[in-house]
Amino acid sequence: MGHTRLGYLPRSRKWKEVIGLIAAGAGADQIANAIIRAAESGLMAAAHHTGLVEAFWSLTQLTQAAREQDFAAGLRTRGFNVPDNPSLPAILSAVSQNVDKAMPNNKGRTDLGEMAQSAAIEVTNQLVTGKASSLFGATAQDVQRAFRELGTEKNFGELGKQFFGQLTNKVLQFYASRECANHVGQGQRFANLAAKAAFDDAMGLHCRQASVIVQKFAGDWQSKQNWQNRDTGGITKKHAEGFAHQAMKKMVAELKEGNK
Numbered sequence: 001m002g003h004t005r006l007g008y009l010p011r012s013r014k015w016k017e018v019i020g021l022i023a024a025g026a027g028a029d030q031i032a033n034a035i036i037r038a039a040e041s042g043l044m045a046a047a048h049h050t051g052l053v054e055a056f057w058s059l060t061q062l063t064q065a066a067r068e069q070d071f072a073a074g075l076r077t078r079g080f081n082v083p084d085n086p087s088l089p090a091i092l093s094a095v096s097q098n099v100d101k102a103m104p105n106n107k108g109r110t111d112l113g114e115m116a117q118s119a120a121i122e123v124t125n126q127l128v129t130g131k132a133s134s135l136f137g138a139t140a141q142d143v144q145r146a147f148r149e150l151g152t153e154k155n156f157g158e159l160g161k162q163f164f165g166q167l168t169n170k171v172l173q174f175y176a177s178r179e180c181a182n183h184v185g186q187g188q189r190f191a192n193l194a195a196k197a198a199f200d201d202a203m204g205l206h207c208r209q210a211s212v213i214v215q216k217f218a219g220d221w222q223s224k225q226n227w228q229n230r231d232t233g234g235i236t237k238k239h240a241e242g243f244a245h246q247a248m249k250k251m252v253a254e255l256k257e258g259n260k
Helices: 013-024 028-046 050-065 071-077 088-102 112-132 140-150 153-183 193-210 212-228 237-257
Strands: none
Touching: 013 028, 013 153, 028 153, 028 193, 028 237, 050 071, 050 088, 050 112, 050 140, 050 153, 050 212, 050 237, 071 140, 088 112, 088 140, 112 140, 112 153, 140 153, 153 193, 153 212, 153 237, 193 212, 193 237, 212 237
């Protein structure tokens, strides 16, 4: 699965339904529902994509490394190339590099691995910045504390929720944008680019609302896995892949139900 790319949806009956909904002025929730139904098998297979697994596994490792006295050493032990007293940008750069290494022949922003990489970086940056920022700027100790706090059951649930919400939105936007571009202009579904941007925002909100289904599941899973594997090296990429499959399954089911 490491070399899977997101391509055009086939011109099937289900995809023609998506096109019809866009042309008819349907809401973002209806269109998201239709895209999910048309792309369901591809999305479920993509849950095992090397880049997605690497990105999500990285989130589990950052929070655990932050529990160690020497944060930088803990990160290096887990494969992240960081300097002493690493800043948030340095940590995010190391995550990005590792995802790239996991899919050496898989470049391009249309690739699901790249979308997962982007989602992990964006969500982590937002959550850690919110916890580490101060009037005097974030120190390395502030960054470590923020990552440690993200490792609690409640906060990791929020991290998992935002990651899968952001990722799913990127995938849906990837497909929707290809057809929406044909419906911008006077007398079209979107009168102008501002109307298209409003639709994109609505699609993002729909995915964020659906991702609540992952929140408690992610927190419970991380807590259980860390306890069960405390003497055997912690959460592995195989564990992360299994979680990603179940989380994507929940997201797909929730989005399919969302407009009933």
